[in-house]
Amino acid sequence: MRQNIIQLALCGLAALSTAAPANRRSTNNNVSDEFQSIDGFPAPNPQQLLETERRAHGTLSNSTPPDSVDPDTIISLQVIAAEEQFEAAFFQQLLANVTNNEAGYEIVGGNARTMGIDALTAIVAQEELHALNAINALRHFNQTPVAPCLYNFPVSTLDEAIALAQTFTSVVLGTLQNVVLNMGSHGDAGLTQGVASVIGQEGEQQGFFRLLRHNIPSELPFLTNSVRDFAFNALNQNFIVPGSCPNINQIAALKKLHVMQPLTVTQSFDPKKSVNETVQLSFSLPNGANPQDYEVAYINQQNIPFVLPYTVLHQDGQTLSVTAPFPFGEHLLNGLTILAIVPTSAVGGFKSNQDVADATLAGPGLVVVN
Incomplete structure (x- = not known):
C-alpha cells in the first residue's frame, strides 16, 4: 500500500x-x-x-x-x-x-x-x-x-x-x-x-x-x-x-572568487532546545587588527543582509571566540542563515549578498534552523 x-x-x-x-x-x-x-x-x-x-x-x-x-x-x-x-x-x-x-x-x-x-x-x-x-x-x-x-x-x-x-x-x-x-x-x-x-x-x-x-x-x-x-x-x-x-x-x-578565512560555528541555535538566541563563532583576525574592527553579517531568505556586533568570549593571539546574537524571533530566521565576519567600516554599505561576500574576512558560517 x-x-x-x-x-x-x-x-x-x-x-x-x-x-x-x-x-x-x-x-x-x-x-x-x-x-x-x-x-x-x-x-x-x-x-x-x-x-x-x-x-x-x-x-x-x-x-x-x-x-x-x-x-x-x-x-x-x-x-x-x-x-x-x-x-x-x-x-x-x-x-x-x-x-x-x-x-x-x-x-x-x-x-x-x-x-x-x-x-x-x-x-x-x-x-x-x-x-x-x-x-x-x-x-x-x-x-x-x-x-x-x-x-x-x-x-x-x-x-x-x-x-x-x-x-x-x-x-x-x-x-x-x-x-x-x-x-x-x-x-x-x-x-x-x-x-x-x-x-x-x-x-x-x-x-x-x-x-x-x-x-x-x-x-x-x-x-x-x-x-x-x-x-x-x-x-x-x-x-x-x-x-x-x-x-x-x-x-x-x-x-x-573572493578568498575567505574559515568561520567556525562552535555552538549553533536550535529553538527547540534553547531560548537563548545566540550562536558562538571562532575565527582569526589579521595581524594588527582589533576585535572591534569587525562585526557579523547575516543572510537569510530573500532579505537584505543585516549586521550586528559580537561579544568576545576569549582571545588567543589572533584567534577569537565570540558570541553573536541570532535574532530568530525578530527576523524569523528559519532555514539556512549564512554568517560572515565583515569590517565594521563596511557596515551600512551592503545592498546585496554579493556585497557581503566581497567584504568578508571569515565565512561562511552556516546555521540551519527547523
Whole structure:
C-alpha cells in the first residue's frame, strides 16, 4: 500500500542503528575510490553514460550551447562542476555505507532499506549528470574543467550524513539562484533554463532529506540566497583535502572568487532546545587588527543582509571566540542563515549578498534552523 511506503519512508528509513558510531569513515578518501562504481565518471564513454542515465532515470540535455559566453558565466560553470563532483562523491560513499550495512548506516526494515538504496542510487547518478552537464559546457567553450579532488566528509552515521546533505544542499540551492541571476545579467539567459531545472531537482532531494529528519518537506516560502564565493569557500574549507586537487590552481575563473578565512560555528541555535538566541563563532583576525574592527553579517531568505556586533568570549593571539546574537524571533530566521565576519567600516554599505561576500574576512558560517 502506498500509505505503508510513505510510513516506511518517514519512520523506517530514518530509524538508525543503536550501535555505537564507527570511526569517521570518510576522512581523506581518494575520490577515484569514491567513483569506482560510477561508470567512467567524470569521463564516461557512450555506453557508460547510458548506464548512468538509466540509474538517473533521465538523460543529459541534447541541446547545443551557444558558441560563446561571458567570462563571468565560466566562473559559474566551474563552481557548478566543483560542487557537483563533490556531491557525487559524497552520495556515492553514503550509498556504499548503506549498501554495506556499515555500523551507523543500517536502515531498519527491508522495504525501507530498498527504498533508501534506490533513492541514493538515483541521487548519485543525477549528481553525476549535473557535473557532466557543466563539464561538457566548459569543454564546449574551450575551457579546462576543474578536476575532482580528495574529500573529507565529517560524518559517521546516516543521520549525520543526511543532516550534512541538508546543509550543503541549502547552500547549493541558494548559489544556483545567484548563477541564474549572473548568467541573465551577463547576456547568457539561454543557459538559465538548465540551471533552473537543477534547482527543482535539488529541491526535491532537499524535501526528501527534510522528511527523513522529521521536518516538513518545504523549508521556507523563499529559500535563502547565497553567492558563488560563499559556496566555493565552504567547499574548500570544509571538504577538500588540502593539496589534493589536480588542477584547481590552474583554473583562472576560480581565482576570481573572493578568498575567505574559515568561520567556525562552535555552538549553533536550535529553538527547540534553547531560548537563548545566540550562536558562538571562532575565527582569526589579521595581524594588527582589533576585535572591534569587525562585526557579523547575516543572510537569510530573500532579505537584505543585516549586521550586528559580537561579544568576545576569549582571545588567543589572533584567534577569537565570540558570541553573536541570532535574532530568530525578530527576523524569523528559519532555514539556512549564512554568517560572515565583515569590517565594521563596511557596515551600512551592503545592498546585496554579493556585497557581503566581497567584504568578508571569515565565512561562511552556516546555521540551519527547523
